[in-house]
Amino acid sequence: MQKIKQDEKRVLVIGGGVGGIKAALDLSESRKKVLLIDSDYAIGGLMTQLDRTFPTNNCDLCTVSPHLSAASREKFLEVSTMTELTSLSGEAGNFTATLKTAPRFIDIDKCTACGECLKKFPEAVRFNPGLDPRAPTCMRYPQATPYAYSIDMEKVDDVEALKAVCKAGAIIPDDTEQETQINVASVVLSVGAEMFDPSVLDNYGGGKFDNVLPGLEYERIMSASGPFQGNLVRKSDQQRPKKVAWIQCVGSRGINVDDVPYCSSVCCMYALKEAIVTKERFGDDIETTIFYMDMRTSGKDYEQYFNRAKEDFGIRLIRCKPHTVIELPDKSLEITYAREELSAMEKEEFDMVVLSTGFRPSQKTIDLAGAIGIDLNEHNFAKSGTIDPVTTSKDGVYVCGVFESPKDIPETMVQASAAASLAGMTLDSEEWVNEPVSLYPPQRDVDGEAPKIGFFVVDCDGEIDQALDIDKILENAKTNPDVAVAEAFKLSCSFEAMEKIEGLIKEHNLNRVVIGSGSPRIQESMFQDMLRRAGLNPYLLELVNLRDQNAWVHNDAPAKSLEKAFRLVQMGISGVRKAKPLTENMLPTSQNALVVGGGVTGMTSALELADQGTLTYLVEKAPVLGGQALNLSQTIEGDDVAAFVKGLVDKVSAHENIKVFTDAVVAEHTGVPGKFTTGIKTGADSACEQIDHGVTILATGAKxxxxxxxxxxxxxxxxxxxxxxxxxxxxxxxxxxxxxxxxxxxxxxxxxxxxxxxxxxxxxxxxxxxxxxxxxxxxxxxxxxxxxxxxxxxxxxxxxxxxxxxxxxxxxxxxxxxxxxxxxxxxxxxxxxxxxxxxxxxxxxxxxxxxFVADADTNNELCSLFHLPKTEDGFFLEDHVKLKPVDMALHGFFLAGTAHSPKVIRESITQAHAVAGRARTMLANKEITLGAAYATVDPVMCAVCLICVRACPYDVPFINNERHSEIDPAKCRGCGICAAECPAKAIQLRAWEDDQIIAKIDGLFERYN
Amino acid sequence: MITAEQKPLQEILGYIAPYEKILVVGCNECVTVCAAGGRKEVGLLSSAIRLNSAKAGKKIEVLEHTLERQCDPEYVDQLAELAGQVDAVVSLACGCGIQTVASQYPIPVFPGVNTKFMGASESQGIWAERCMGCGDCMLGITGGICPIARCSKSIMNGPCGGSVNGKCEISPDVDCAWQLIWDRLVELGLQDRYEELVAAKDWRPAGGGGPRKIIREDLASSKIITEDNA
Amino acid sequence: MDNFEPEIVAFCCHYCGYTAADMAGTRRISYPSNVKIIRVPCTGKVDAIHLMKALEKGADGVYIAACLEGDCHFKDGNLRAVAHVEKIKKTLEDLGWEPERVAMMNFSAAMGQQFAQAAEEFTEKIKALGPSPASQATSKAV
CATH class of the missing domain: 3.50.50.60 (FAD/NAD(P)-binding domain)
Known part of the structure; x- marks a missing residue:
């Protein structure tokens, strides 16, 4: 039974796809309370069904997850699945939302996803581990993707038998639909759209011929977790196709009865991606052909992706929308098409045909819009602001992603951040408290002490116990003289167990802890928090993955599995001896912002930050504000650009929290993320004015x-x-x-x-x-x-x-x-x-x-001043082209508008909101952690060979004035590549030092040596 | 910088076969920079020797140490204690370092690397010969490109007839040094230099006159040393 | 050596190799318990020395499980790992050991099935090769 908290005002995010997740995370990172609901039984949306996504041709969804501790995540973000909004009353800043939650028949808190129910009742149990197929692994975010099953109670004939199967007692046979009313400050709609079902068309054989399939289905076939384990085969005969064709604009850009007139914006790129991935994996064995009308690769650097498809991968492109596809007796397909330059029809045989279908708003979405009371456009997408696309016809209700208009993942991420930023403005950030100081006791100094290790097995409802004799594991660990305490907690990783361990740590004055439990990927931060509460440095910890990498995978060999457990524990004990207390780099952030560029983008960002109390410095090179928009009279939608710009300039100039510098450039820059000092030079020869700022927004435009x-x-x-x-x-x-x-x-x-x-x-x-x-x-x-x-x-x-x-x-x-x-x-x-x-x-x-072209002179100057990366054609390069499109690789820098890539005003404004929101996520926390795992150089051992300087993927190491390599902890990402490459062994990656790794190897083979 | 490359493992293993306790010594200078003899290579070679001993069914003990510089006696002095514990030494320094170690300890010292040439780093992991130490630098008249080190024949007035499309006849991967010299002189507007014939080179400073030595009177003067010590 | 159980060390990167191993667990796909995993932030962090140390201490086989090529979370760490593995293979060859005792593998985070299968195949391969000279030497010493 899910219970939604009712006591507080929140932002309501509807739709748990990648856009909704991003909006919810941005809000919670800004310390604003947010409820994310999704009608499905797990969040993830469409992206999780894709094999890989362009333009990076990988997933990377894990990079979205914020570095929030579990505690603060819980504090700000709640997720409720199988939940829908039924009505919204009231007005912006003070809505009442009525939510309806369908019965799951499973207690999410108790369910361990052990799989017993699925084994016995495969028909009735739905399991979609969050982000099928990748999660829960990829989305390192357990609360957000209920790692739990759900039951289709109508298909269960014997409820008692089902209850008996569940050892966790999580089955709730009498679970009912819940109705909840909550107070909502604002709403973000990120409900997406459906993919068009091509079987309604009669000329391409979609849904009729075995080997004609929509793009999404092709991705499932290519996926390692798909129906054929990643083998590309035809449905009809399980043979690998030799010739695959894509047909673009199926159901889109058409005038026939089942067509929609608009363009779905993503299909050209996804067809190219599918063709490229096909070529990458199967090389010359497969011929790939794309039939298209116009190749719409207009995103950032997408044209180069298109060129690579043609030139490097030899993908064949035919400009034509084919007439028909017919099935031949051997289930191959014949496409009839006409080339532009030839009058006659041509016929060609293919083994597989992929139909590139686009987005269609679902009836459910249309109904939802009705319930909320927002207008739709003539295509049934949300009617959004012509100049401010994340606003809807209703105050306080914002929209992002495909429901606004068809778009790809990077643009969805931008709109999600923008919508979150605007939606969050009506809700104050929770007061910042220095969490480590307020929540945790001071850390005990363990320097110079001999290792005194506590070993604890923390089981989850018998997950480990069923496969391994925990008593024997404890006994074996106790033979180690450094192990002072060894105990097991068999109930669960509950607060009760945690409290007991904290007590034992204090009672026995332990200075190192080894935990045998689940995967450190999921549980490490939880146990680190436990150490902090017990007054120990969180890095004096080693996790032994007894569950995921032992109990769950060696069911067939219990004796060997136990032997492996002994060895893994020994490895943990040996490793933890070498663990050192580490401090995370925490830095109080300056609360001011610097916005470089006084065009529409820069002014919009500045206003949004200033409205929330951030002192914002706006620096414009030209004598007047306005930028390129001053040269434009109206948008395609008919908006009066001049009047809009004038309005912005007036607001910016009058704002008490904005300090405008015109005819000015940034000339000097020092500091680390969160605490920068920048010199601003006004006019021809005046001296620099030094300003402090925690974040920097680049909105310098293009030429x-x-x-x-x-x-x-x-x-x-x-x-x-x-x-x-x-x-x-x-x-x-x-x-x-x-x-x-x-x-x-x-x-x-x-x-x-x-x-x-x-x-x-x-x-x-x-x-x-x-x-x-x-x-x-x-x-x-x-x-x-x-x-x-x-x-x-x-x-x-x-x-x-x-x-x-x-x-x-x-x-x-x-x-x-x-x-x-x-x-x-x-x-x-x-x-x-x-x-x-x-x-x-x-x-x-x-x-x-x-x-537009990049403003090469400005960008070169700023890149060398701020140490920022550029693209080949001179625009600024964002941190992650797909998932972090407005963050820059250097923490504290954000990027918006045409300085990112050419775009129209409304797209620039969206990015302007997005960066303001992203900047707020940093400022709201008053301090930033730079992590503990960064590389350090031993100056005496350093041979100044430059190998680290050249090997670092982020160009962080440099040779300093003291004649040795230096690595700025604020910039180091902690990969450890420099440490491995260093020929003098002068570099160590903290928390992963060579002696720790070698100690683990030693521990593993201790019985021999 | 002096460049070097690890010797074939079997050759090193052959040298140390008769011994049971080995010291592998690295050098934190040139050979570290060219990834042939720093701490990392010492570790890798020592591991390899241990693996080999396991295969041979023989127990060999391998100690590891890396000196700041092996071509200075004071640094090599630091080995005294370790050297006393072993039967033989494998040095991963250049020939200068190996000889310095050998000169200071009465046990066999074997080379672990082949010293190659004086070179410059072209990019990560690539070093190319740039100087042969001829003792009479002529870069001043050849546009900064050395025909001694970079021409296969070390000719003074090139190119020879083997220069084809800017490449040396020995390999299409090797630039003709004289082509490079010409291009560079053109770039500098100094083509006239090329017309001047260079007289036959005096190879005595290059070692033709026997082993070479540099004596800096101001530094080496026994008087100064005595005064200092006094 | 019919009942020979090889010792195998797998260095797995946090983002992909280790996650794929966890995924095998989540899906309860079994693989030989001979494989013991050491987690690293990136396979580019696995020093060639670590591979040698594992063999020295008694591993009969060692492999690195990285992200798929092109997917490394630190740009090219997994390609560096390939280079380290190749270097050690060459060393083993020079020593007259079987270079197959060291291997490079790539998985996406979702490839639990493939992780388990590769672990099985690698274990079988090492079983066929028999104990490594170092593990033979160390077991004799016990």
Whole structure:
């Protein structure tokens, strides 16, 4: 039976997918109370079903989990599964939410996921270990993913027999639906969407032919934990396919009855990913072909991913949406398609066909929106703010992830942080208390004492006891002279057992502890907390994994298993002798923030931090605030950008918590995360003003590109889209006089010297084309493009433009348009693939879509000043491109807006909120721990060879003025690579020192030596 | 820096076969930097010797020690106690270090590394020969690229007829030093230098005149030493 | 040597190898108890000396279980581990030992089944090779 706490006001996060988890973690890290609910019986969402995710082609979900101790996690975050919201009343800051929790018939607190019930009642028991297939291992977050079964009581015929099977007594046969009312400050909706079911279409054979399957199912087949253990085989004959085809936009970007008009934004990348992973794993044995309409790889560095797919992996790309798929007698599939340049249909045989299907809001989501009272857009996604996309039509209700619009994981993470940040503003952070000081007694100094070890087996409801004779293990451990106490606690790892051990530690004056229990990955922090409570340093501890790596895996050989237990315990005892008390690097953080860059992004972040009481320094290079938005008149949605920017500037300038520096740059920088000092130089030659700050936000933007292509800068009628925007805004008469306008896309982008896509240009061209037609309906607009990348709902504008007669003509790098001036006329020559010949257009205006490039000078300066990494094309590089898209690798630095990569205003604003929220997670804790496991150098032994300097994956070691290598504990990540590579053995990784590892080896073989 | 490379294990094992107690000595200077004879290599070689003794069914004791520098007698003095406990020493220093150790202790001292050349680090794990110690540096007239160490024939007025597309005829992986010299002189705008013939090199300072020695009168003067001591 | 039970040490990285081993446990997939796991933060932390020490002390086989290539949580630690394993294989070959006594394996955190299977196969392989010279020497010494 789940009981939801009712006594406090919280943020309610609905949806336990990756976005909801991220929003809930951000809020709890900011010391704000949050309840995460999900209608499923375990959280995890869609991401957990994917084999690997782009662009990193791995999972990495574990990197999301915060470094909160279990105690503080419990304090701020509650998770309730099988729970739905039924109504929401009241108003922002003070809602009442009514929640309905379905019966699980299992007591989560008692269930140990031992599996007995599943064995006996396989039909009735659901077990999805949190993040099937990866968790609970990957999501190191036991409370968040109830590690428990659930029962489908309707399928149980003998309830008593089921009860008898459960040794933990966790079965609750009379569990009932619970209704709870809670007080909610704000709501974050992260409910996602379903994947389109292609079986409703009659031309591709989805759901009908064995070897036609949607992308998600293909991922399950590729997955090691999937139906074929990671073997890629056809469903029909279990044979490995030789030819696999992907068909893009299945059910998307269409006009047929079962199609939706919008673009799902992720399918191009996931098809490329699936094809790449197929190639990586099966090499040349499998031919991969993708049928597509436009390749929409417009995310950060995604174009390079696309190029690798083509060039390095030899993935075949055919620009065409195939007509039909038919099944041949041997269950192979024949695709009929037409190439753009050929008039005839072609037929080709494939062994497997993957349908790239997109997102569809589910009926449940639509109903939920009704219950909450928010508007939906015409596609049944949440109607979000045009300029502020995580806001909904209802105050106090925020949205993130796919429910806002189709998007990938990195963008979902950004929106989740943004929504969490805004939702959290109505709720104060819990007062910060110095937890170690307030919760724990002072640590006993054990220096110089001979090892006095306590060995405790902490079992969980007989998990270990059933397989191993614990008494014998204790007896064996006691033969060791250093072991002063050896006891077992067979009930569970309950508080009671913990208290008893704490008592024994004190009573016997123990100075080292070895625990035999479950995996240290899950339990180490719990037992470290126990040591702290007992007044011992938490690093004087060694965990022996008697359960997961012994009791559970050697059922077939009990005698050998016991022998192994003796040896593992001996290893732990031997290792703990060498353990040293270690201090975690704790640092009080400065509560101020520095925001570099006074554009829309920087101003938005600054305002959000300042509103929550953070003194924020905003530094802008130009004499006025506003950045690139000053050059833009309106968004594609029709928002007045100038008015919006003016509003921001006024608010920022008047805010008591914001100190604005214009015509200023950062010039000096020292300090460690949480405590930086930076010098700001204003004007030409004045001295630096030194400011203290705990966090730094980089919002320095990017530069509009002006490449010398297609006559730009030479021919009068050739301009950029930004120039055209200015004409549209200021000189309508000029537009009215125009007869033909040509737009050329990818001018200076997606070329060898600037390989990435600028993301904004396709919508900019469509926007300006529509604006031209509004001013002058007779104007003929031609858009010369390579791939139209109007992702998400911008597809609607693209369609409107086509309907209004804008002509879209494709070109490729072999057939670039040519712009020339002849007899005072500007003529554009282009190749028409459909006609198969060149055409010439006389243009009154040629508008080049030139996009953004990195502001190389600014970024180079800041990167060398702050020691931050950059991407190949000069933008800042985030910590994790997928899961930490606005955090930088260096703790305390955050990244937002076009300094991250080209993006439109609403996307920059989302990142601005996200970084403000991420910055709050650091500031709310007043102190940060830098961990204890960092590498240290023995200056006497160091040979100054540079091997560590070159080997460190994070470029941390350097040779200092005292002529030896030095490793900054604040920057060290604790991998220990330098320690292993050091030829002088001068480097040790604390907590994992060589003598500790060798002592473990010694312990393991002690009976011999 | 002096570079070295570990000797084939079997050769080392052959040297020490008759002995039962061995001291493996590393050096914390050049051979540590080129990963041939630092503490880590001492540990690895010692382990290998122990594994070998297990296979041979023989009990060998191996002690490990690494000196700050093996080519200075004062540092080598620190071995006195350990050297007294063993039958033989394997030194992982360059030839200079090995000889210094051998000169100070009356037990067999065997080389554990082959001393290779004076080289520079190109990147992690790669060292390349840059100097042969000819005793009369001509880098000043060759654009900073040494034809003695980097030309296969050490010729003074190159290139020879074996230079093909900038590579030496001995291997397509070896740059023609004279091509490098020419490119560098062009870069510096000093092509005229190339036209000047270099006279035949006097190889006496290179060792042609017998074992070489440097004596710094100001440092080595017995007078100063005496005064200091006095 | 029919009843020979080899001693096997597996250095497993916290993020993947060790997690895969735990996963085998969670799913109750059995593997030989001969395998004893030592946890390390990253397999790039496993010094070649540690591999040698394990053999010296009496291990009949040693392996490193790392993240899948490309998935290392510290960028390239697992590739460094490969290099360390290759180096020690070469040393063993020079000594006339079977280089197969040292091995490199890669698992994702979810690959419990594969972890157990690999542990089984490695144990079988070492059984076939027989006791290592060092473990023979040490057992004689008892």
């Amino acid at each position: 509009p590109n002006r490449p010398a292509v297609y006559g730009l800068g030479e021919l009068d009628n050739v301009m950029t889209q930004l120039d055209l925007d200015a004409v549209l805004e200021n000189d309508e008469s000029k537009i009215k006089a125009m007869e033909q306008v040509v737009m050329i896309q990818c001018a200076g982008s997606r070329e060898a010297d600037n390989p990435n896509c600028s993301r904004i240009c396709c919508q900019a061209a469509v926007k300006n084309a529509l604006r031209l037609l509004e001013v002058n309906p007779d104007i003929e607009v031609f858009v010369l493009y390579r791939d139209m990348r109007t992702y998400g709902f911008w597809e609607d504008y693209y369609k409107t433009a086509r309907d209004k007669g804008v002509k879209f003509i494709r070109f490729d790098l072999e057939h670039r348009p040519v712009v020339r001036e002849e007899a005072g006329k500007t003529i554009v020559r282009a190749h028409d693939f459909i006609l198969g010949q060149d055409i010439e257009i006389e243009a009154d205006c040629v508008a080049l879509s030139t996009g």
